Amino acid sequence: MLNELGHYALVLALGVAIIQSVVPLIGARLRDPRLMGLASPSAVATFVLVAFSFAALTVAYIRSDFSLANVVENSHSAKPMIYKISGVWGNHEGSMLLWVLILALFGMLAAVLAKQMPASLRACVVAVQGWIATAFLLFIVMTSNPFERMLPAPMEGSDLNPLLQDIGLAIHPPLLYVGYVGFSIVFAFAVAALIEGRLDAAWARWVRPWTLVSWLFLTLGIAMGSYWAYYELGWGGWWFWDPVENASFMPWLAGTALLHSAAVMEKRDALKVWTVLLALITFSLSLLGTFLVRSGVLTSVHAFASDPTRGVFILTILAIFIGGAFTLFAVRAGALKAGGAFAPMSREGALVFNNVFLTTACATVLVGTLYPLVLETLTGDKISVGPPYFNLTFIPLMVPLLVAMPFGPLLAWKRGDAAAAAERMIAAAIVAVLAGAVSGWLAGTETALTASLGTALAAFLIVGSFAEVALRTERASSFGGRLRRLVNLPRATWGAAFGHFGVGLTVLGIVALSAFETEIIRDMKVGDTAEIAGYRLDFRSAEQREGPNYTDAVAIFTVTKGGVPVARMEPARRFYPVRQMPTTEAAIKTFGLSQLYVTLGEVDGDTVVVRLFYKPLVLLIWLGAVVASLGGVVSLTDRRFRIGLPAPARRRAPMATPANAEASA
Amino acid sequence: MRGRGRKARRLVLIGTAGGALALAAALVFFALGDRITYAPTPTELAEGHVEAGTRIRLGGLVEEGSVERGADGAVSFAVTDTVNRVAVTYVGILPDLFREGQGVVAEGIFEPSGHLAADTVLARHDETYMPKEVVDSLKAQGRWQEGENEAGMIGTTAPAAPANDAPGL
Numbered sequence: 001m002l003n004e005l006g007h008y009a010l011v012l013a014l015g016v017a018i019i020q021s022v023v024p025l026i027g028a029r030l031r032d033p034r035l036m037g038l039a040s041p042s043a044v045a046t047f048v049l050v051a052f053s054f055a056a057l058t059v060a061y062i063r064s065d066f067s068l069a070n071v072v073e074n075s076h077s078a079k080p081m082i083y084k085i086s087g088v089w090g091n092h093e094g095s096m097l098l099w100v101l102i103l104a105l106f107g108m109l110a111a112v113l114a115k116q117m118p119a120s121l122r123a124c125v126v127a128v129q130g131w132i133a134t135a136f137l138l139f140i141v142m143t144s145n146p147f148e149r150m151l152p153a154p155m156e157g158s159d160l161n162p163l164l165q166d167i168g169l170a171i172h173p174p175l176l177y178v179g180y181v182g183f184s185i186v187f188a189f190a191v192a193a194l195i196e197g198r199l200d201a202a203w204a205r206w207v208r209p210w211t212l213v214s215w216l217f218l219t220l221g222i223a224m225g226s227y228w229a230y231y232e233l234g235w236g237g238w239w240f241w242d243p244v245e246n247a248s249f250m251p252w253l254a255g256t257a258l259l260h261s262a263a264v265m266e267k268r269d270a271l272k273v274w275t276v277l278l279a280l281i282t283f284s285l286s287l288l289g290t291f292l293v294r295s296g297v298l299t300s301v302h303a304f305a306s307d308p309t310r311g312v313f314i315l316t317i318l319a320i321f322i323g324g325a326f327t328l329f330a331v332r333a334g335a336l337k338a339g340g341a342f343a344p345m346s347r348e349g350a351l352v353f354n355n356v357f358l359t360t361a362c363a364t365v366l367v368g369t370l371y372p373l374v375l376e377t378l379t380g381d382k383i384s385v386g387p388p389y390f391n392l393t394f395i396p397l398m399v400p401l402l403v404a405m406p407f408g409p410l411l412a413w414k415r416g417d418a419a420a421a422a423e424r425m426i427a428a429a430i431v432a433v434l435a436g437a438v439s440g441w442l443a444g445t446e447t448a449l450t451a452s453l454g455t456a457l458a459a460f461l462i463v464g465s466f467a468e469v470a471l472r473t474e475r476a477s478s479f480g481g482r483l484r485r486l487v488n489l490p491r492a493t494w495g496a497a498f499g500h501f502g503v504g505l506t507v508l509g510i511v512a513l514s515a516f517e518t519e520i521i522r523d524m525k526v527g528d529t530a531e532i533a534g535y536r537l538d539f540r541s542a543e544q545r546e547g548p549n550y551t552d553a554v555a556i557f558t559v560t561k562g563g564v565p566v567a568r569m570e571p572a573r574r575f576y577p578v579r580q581m582p583t584t585e586a587a588i589k590t591f592g593l594s595q596l597y598v599t600l601g602e603v604d605g606d607t608v609v610v611r612l613f614y615k616p617l618v619l620l621i622w623l624g625a626v627v628a629s630l631g632g633v634v635s636l637t638d639r640r641f642r643i644g645l646p647a648p649a650r651r652r653a654p655m656a657t658p659a660n661a662e663a664s665a
Numbered sequence: 666m667r668g669r670g671r672k673a674r675r676l677v678l679i680g681t682a683g684g685a686l687a688l689a690a691a692l693v694f695f696a697l698g699d700r701i702t703y704a705p706t707p708t709e710l711a712e713g714h715v716e717a718g719t720r721i722r723l724g725g726l727v728e729e730g731s732v733e734r735g736a737d738g739a740v741s742f743a744v745t746d747t748v749n750r751v752a753v754t755y756v757g758i759l760p761d762l763f764r765e766g767q768g769v770v771a772e773g774i775f776e777p778s779g780h781l782a783a784d785t786v787l788a789r790h791d792e793t794y795m796p797k798e799v800v801d802s803l804k805a806q807g808r809w810q811e812g813e814n815e816a817g818m819i820g821t822t823a824p825a826a827p828a829n830d831a832p833g834l
Contacts, residue, residue: 342674344678349677349678352681352682353681357685360686360689363689364689364692364693368696372701382704382801383703384702384704384722385700385702386772388696388700388701388702388720389697389700389701392695392696392700393689393692393693393696396688396692397688397689521737521738521757522738523737581761582761582762584758599758600758601757602758602759604734609737611758
């Protein structure tokens with residue numbers, strides 16, 4: 001009964017979403033407050049209905065209701081409860097429902113929260129969000145119904161793919177989708193602005209918090225996915241340039257660019273056309289990612305079982321939305337007035353530099369991801385584009401961007417002083433040179449260059465990210481005064497500092513891993529020992545263990561360093577009888593920010609292949625992303641977002657030095 | 666004067682953007698020419714379509730009875746499209762679902778001796794999913810029928826699997 005209600009709610013949501021797409025828009029055209037007023041209730045109703053439908057599916061999973069085909073295919077009564085719940089989105093139909101749930105959530109939040117916005121703009125935004133919801137609800141109802149019955153109902157389900165039976169599935173997709181789908185509201189804002197012909201600094205200020213929220217969730221989602229792949233797949237890698245990873249990374253690159261260009265638009269009313277274009281591009285890339293993952297055109301760890309009709313359907317949605325939005329853009333962009341002028345060497349100039357490099361890097365990732373598909377379609381040649389391509393194109397484009405990153409915040413708006421900014425970076429540069437020298441000396445001859453240059457860059461970023469904070473507080477006369485200034489700095493300044501600091505940490509982690517990682521592979525029997533990076537691992541014993549829906553063959557190691565026992569590690573070969581599928585459970589021990597990582601390979605009699613890694617500073621890779629996201633949270637609490645007032649305008653003309661200009665803020 | 670300043674600014678902007686684009690385009694063209702991986706089928710390799718020393722991505726089935734394990738993670742096996750076979754060597758831990766008679770993708774350097782020194786070996790991650798390279802490779806030999814579901818194909822070889830899987834140390 002609940003299943004039918006869930007299905008019914010989904011169809012009803014489609015009906016309401018159509019109303020949400022049409023009526024407020026007509027209202028905005030006719031300036032009819034009653035029709036526009038329908039935006040809020042219809043957006044709320046769409047969300048409530050989709051949420052009900054999602055809850056109904058979740059209940060079916062919790063109860064192991066095997067009369068639903070979706071539950072049969074992806075669940076099992078013996079599966080632990082947490083995986084029964086996360087299993088709801090561990091498959092195509094359920095994850096699509098989660099996608100639409102988040103879409104409807106953002107539509108509702110925009111309708112309810114954006115009270116200070118002009119009613120007609122708000123009505124347009126909600127209506128555009130309604131179009132997207134309509135398209136994807138139609139997609140679910142027509143091609144991917146999660147409430148399909150299977151009668152007669154089997155007694156038992158065929159279990160969830162063991163790789164997905166992990167806490168990672170509970171966290172990674174929801175975070176990622178909030179980010180991915182969150183950019184839909186930014187897209188809706190952009191389209192609404194084009195329809196309304198209203199595009200000013202106020203628009204940028206409304207859009208900015210939504211961009212920030214989406215960006216920080218996408219950052220966390222990608223980082224979480226990366227860590228999950230790292231510990232679950234047992235390859236010991238953290239990023240594979242897999243097409244589906246790229247599919248989430250491209251909106252991240254474009255979204256990061258958008259975050260920065262919206263800042264220029266908000267403060268200086270410049271880069272308007274570009275900002276709107278980026279907003280359209282970012283969500284288009286999200287849609288492209290959805291298509292790539294679900295159409296079966298790619299070979300990937302993430303690809304869902306493919307179905308051509310679904311691919312064609314999403315491609316149609318993609319074509320309509322991207323084509324429509326860009327046509328609207330082409331028609332309307334000419335009418336948008338250019339904003340304030342600025343010198344190349346200025347805060348705006350630095351942000352343009354940021355945008356140029358981020359979008360170019362994004363384009364190279366796009367080319368690498370789509371090239372094999374295009375080539376095969378055109379010539380039939382089969383190729384694959386992997387890490388060698390991406391390392392060669394992406395890294396050289398990131399280096400200038402990263403080197404310039406700490407300078408940006410030191411430049412004043414309109415006209416900055418490059419020499420003064422460089423002077424401010426002397427401390428960071430000294431630290432960078434020292435760190436690079438030490439690192440190069442520690443590294444072997446083979447990796448010395450990577451190690452020293454990479455470490456120098458990371459140190460430069462880490463120290464340099466706080467240069468703006470230092471600059472803005474250095475004129476205080478006393479320690480107390482300085483502390484007060486630190487506390488009173490705009491939260492957005494702190495947010496940017498932590499965002500950049502996080503990037504520095506991630507870079508340091510990546511450099512440390514690529515220059516100092518060690519790895520050995522060894523056949524081992526009980527009683528054997530192996531040594532890696534000063535740690536000694538003794539293979540003590542092997543045993544069988546029973547889990548709720550699997551059995552483990554566990555190898556038990558004790559780890560000693562300098563004769564002192566420091567840890568016990570228990571990697572396992574896990575076997576899931578329902579799916580007849582083995583998985584490797586890596587054992588990971590953290591020492592500070594570094595990790596020992598042990599996986600088991602084939603078992604031959606009493607010998608097992610053991611792969612050991614020592615991964616120095618590896619945790620910084622993900623910790624950096626978390627710190628950067630926290631920076632996003634801090635920025636969100638900035639005064640101007642909290643009370644919806646414009647930031648105090650810079651009334652005084654910019655002074656000769658950035659120090660004065662900043663102090664006047 | 667003002668007009669000239671504006672023009673100069675615009676030039677710097679366009680110069681930066683153009684420079685970045687040119688750099689990116691150069692990198693992309695170089696990388697696409699040099700750093701991509703061809704994905705030939707075993708038959709195409711046997712017919713000598715691929716030069717030795719090239720990086721390739723080879724899809725097919727692991728030949729029955731071809732897997733030999735050496736010391737410290739060294740392993741050799743053959744990838745077949747049911748007509749031709751290519752020997753593969755690899756050092757490392759094979760993926761969980763690597764099995765004789767099953768689909769596999771091996772990536773690495775095609776050696777002059779005619780074997781593939783793989784640095785990456787991928788298998789299916791799910792029993793209902795078959796890597797595209799494998800499907801293409803089998804299709805080329807007419808051994809794959811559209812609509813034949815992957816699970817069915819696995820079903821023909823699955824009975825042998827549990828024996829290999831039984832965990833034991």
